[in-house]
Amino acid sequence: MKQIRYMLFLITFCTFLFFPGPSGARTVTDETGRSLTIPDDPRRIVSFAPSITEIIFALGRQDRLKGVSRFSDFPPEATQLPSVGSYIRLDIEKIVALKPDLCFATKDGNPKDVVTRLTAIGIPVYVVDPRNLEAVMETTLRMGDVLNAAPRADAIVHEMLSRIDRVRALIATAPSRPRVFFQIEISPIVSVGAQTFVNELIEMAGGINLAKGSAPYPRFSREQVLALAPDVLIITSMARGGRFDQVKKEWSQWPSIPAVRNHRVLMVDSNLFDRPSPRLVTALETLARSIHPELFEGEK
Amino acid sequence: MESPLLLKRLFRVSVLLLILLIAAVFFGISIGSTGSGISETLTTLFSGPEATDPMRHTIIWQVRFPRVILAILVGAALSLGGLVFQALLRNPLAEPYILGISSGSGIGAIIGILAGLPRFPGVSATAFAGSMGTLLLLFVMSSGQTLLKKDTLLLSGVMVNAFCAALITFLMSITQDSRLHNILFWLMGDLSAADLSQVGIVAIALIPCFVLLFALSNSMNLLLMGRELAQTMGLNIKAATLTLLVATSFMVSLTVSFCGPVGFVGLVMPHVLRLAFGPDHRVLVPACIFGGGAYMVLCDLLARTLPDQGEMPAGVITAMIGVPLFILLLKRSG
Numbered sequence: 001m002k003q004i005r006y007m008l009f010l011i012t013f014c015t016f017l018f019f020p021g022p023s024g025a026r027t028v029t030d031e032t033g034r035s036l037t038i039p040d041d042p043r044r045i046v047s048f049a050p051s052i053t054e055i056i057f058a059l060g061r062q063d064r065l066k067g068v069s070r071f072s073d074f075p076p077e078a079t080q081l082p083s084v085g086s087y088i089r090l091d092i093e094k095i096v097a098l099k100p101d102l103c104f105a106t107k108d109g110n111p112k113d114v115v116t117r118l119t120a121i122g123i124p125v126y127v128v129d130p131r132n133l134e135a136v137m138e139t140t141l142r143m144g145d146v147l148n149a150a151p152r153a154d155a156i157v158h159e160m161l162s163r164i165d166r167v168r169a170l171i172a173t174a175p176s177r178p179r180v181f182f183q184i185e186i187s188p189i190v191s192v193g194a195q196t197f198v199n200e201l202i203e204m205a206g207g208i209n210l211a212k213g214s215a216p217y218p219r220f221s222r223e224q225v226l227a228l229a230p231d232v233l234i235i236t237s238m239a240r241g242g243r244f245d246q247v248k249k250e251w252s253q254w255p256s257i258p259a260v261r262n263h264r265v266l267m268v269d270s271n272l273f274d275r276p277s278p279r280l281v282t283a284l285e286t287l288a289r290s291i292h293p294e295l296f297e298g299e300k
Numbered sequence: 301m302e303s304p305l306l307l308k309r310l311f312r313v314s315v316l317l318l319i320l321l322i323a324a325v326f327f328g329i330s331i332g333s334t335g336s337g338i339s340e341t342l343t344t345l346f347s348g349p350e351a352t353d354p355m356r357h358t359i360i361w362q363v364r365f366p367r368v369i370l371a372i373l374v375g376a377a378l379s380l381g382g383l384v385f386q387a388l389l390r391n392p393l394a395e396p397y398i399l400g401i402s403s404g405s406g407i408g409a410i411i412g413i414l415a416g417l418p419r420f421p422g423v424s425a426t427a428f429a430g431s432m433g434t435l436l437l438l439f440v441m442s443s444g445q446t447l448l449k450k451d452t453l454l455l456s457g458v459m460v461n462a463f464c465a466a467l468i469t470f471l472m473s474i475t476q477d478s479r480l481h482n483i484l485f486w487l488m489g490d491l492s493a494a495d496l497s498q499v500g501i502v503a504i505a506l507i508p509c510f511v512l513l514f515a516l517s518n519s520m521n522l523l524l525m526g527r528e529l530a531q532t533m534g535l536n537i538k539a540a541t542l543t544l545l546v547a548t549s550f551m552v553s554l555t556v557s558f559c560g561p562v563g564f565v566g567l568v569m570p571h572v573l574r575l576a577f578g579p580d581h582r583v584l585v586p587a588c589i590f591g592g593g594a595y596m597v598l599c600d601l602l603a604r605t606l607p608d609q610g611e612m613p614a615g616v617i618t619a620m621i622g623v624p625l626f627i628l629l630l631k632r633s634g
Binding site for chain 1: 332333334358361362363364418481484485491492495584
């Protein structure tokens with residue numbers, strides 16, 4: 001026992017000997033429970049996901065952002081930053097060459113071995129794991145803390161909360177709960193089930209998610225969609241380049257679907273819906289408008 | 301047996317290919333996605349960490365170097381795998397993939413990914429189990445006498461392969477989330493996940509196999525002469541076949557489990573080397589180790605540097621180079 005303790009001490013001692021932390025360093029615990037040592041005031045940040053890039057910009061820390069994952073396209077300035085590969089296929093060499101003092105990764109998406117290898121090289125990686133709208137706000141607060149932008153983070157969360165409350169208040173007055181089919185993929189038809197952001201948003205926006213089930217991204221045949229008879233059919237812009245018109249036309253052959261009959265086949269921006277960033281509130285508002293247009297009639 | 305002439309040839313071929321390999325390794329660690337200078341690499345290599353930019357040092361030694369070493373090991377193992385199977389089955393089309401060993405490994409890996417295991421050791425272990433399971437199935441299917449008849453083993457392999465391919469497609473069709481990306485990238489063959497300790501494990505497992513195959517290289521020569529002749533020359537055919545099969549399968553499944561099914565290296569390299577250096581396996585085994593290693597390093601280098609929007613899987617390059625080259629060779633030799 002004593003020997004083990006001695007060994008542990010020796011190992012820890014050696015670790016500190018070889019990897020001396022920067023003078024102003026602190027230890028934080030990320031959202032997966034890993035503890036890591038980060039600089040007091042991180043100056044060179046690399047983001048591994050578009051959602052993280054959005055949060056960093058929202059926090060006003062874009063001047064410290066030295067690299068982003070591919071498809072980080074919001075805000076548009078983000079596209080000017082060097083790319084470190086797509087979020088599923090990160091280029092470790094490019095990341096190392098940017099000399100980051102802190103990287104942000106997501107648990108859901110970024111390969112774990114990239115995090116492990118960067119940590120081994122001596123680059124701290126803070127992993128976030130927001131699973132719902134509330135968790136996005138928590139992530140924003142945590143990142144604000146790490147990046148010394150806590151007041152800004154508070155303001156973002158405050159605004160998000162008040163916008164959510166406004167939608168909630170409006171939805172509470174809605175007379176009905178329309179049945180929504182949310183289509184994220186065209187061929188095959190894929191929708192979103194439980195445990196997803198979209199499911200949560202549909203429910204908050206006063207709709208019933210027809211695809212709610214155990215599978216996160218269930219597949220449907222056209223026949224099943226006909227049988228479900230959705231009141232609102234929402235298609236994300238995942239497939240860009242005018243394909244929405246084609247998909248809408250395909251659905252229009254089936255007037256037995258209430259959504260088709262009542263012209264409630266709509267398109268929404270997929271980037272709003274599949275990125276756990278503060279813009280999810282905008283997604284919520286978009287969705288509420290799509291499901292309950294009558295409640296928003298008084299506005300523009 | 302060991303004539304001075306053979307030793308001389310062996311030495312000449314090995315030195316030639318070793319120089320090629322060293323050159324490939326040098327380029328492999330000099331060139332990468334963050335630009336490079338060969339002179340910069342030279343200063344980093346020869347003047348120690350304190351004289352150079354620590355970031356460059358990290359990139360060369362901790363990012364590129366493990367990957368290059370893994371590429372050597374994978375290239376050598378796959379080339380040797382092809383060489384052994386071509387000798388065993390006396391069929392120029394044979395390689396471990398034809399026998400379904402890599403598909404079996406693929407099923408194992410996908411199950412591992414679906415179970416949410418980490419790439420190492422989790423997915424590697426399930427992939428290895430999958431390929432060993434396929435090998436076992438192959439033995440059962442073509443058990444006893446028929447094991448030595450080349451057509452039975454080859455046909456069993458084709459069937460096992462087809463079945464595994466269907467299973468892989470099935471597993472992918474029921475996968476819905478981001479794990480599908482992981483599966484796809486794994487299936488395309490990829491060396492990017494290498495870290496030095498994992499590469500060390502692969503090396504420790506593979507190098508004894510290389511030595512064993514070199515020791516058995518004369519048996520491969522005899523096997524190629526035909527069963528009767530081999531038997532009169534005092535070769536225990538069954539023991540030799542079994543040893544070769546198990547060692548090769550172990551080697552191949554280990555590499556596949558680490559970096560996915562990188563195809564066509566096992567098909568192309570033995571043919572190229574045979575054309576260049578003749579049919580003697582005592583020369584071909586070391587030639588496959590050095591030549592296959594160098595080939596894989598260069599293929600991986602192309603995979604890393606060709607596309608400017610991030611790298612692509614090395615398996616794409618090996619197939620794109622391998623297939624036309626193979627067709628060319630077939631045309632010329634035919």
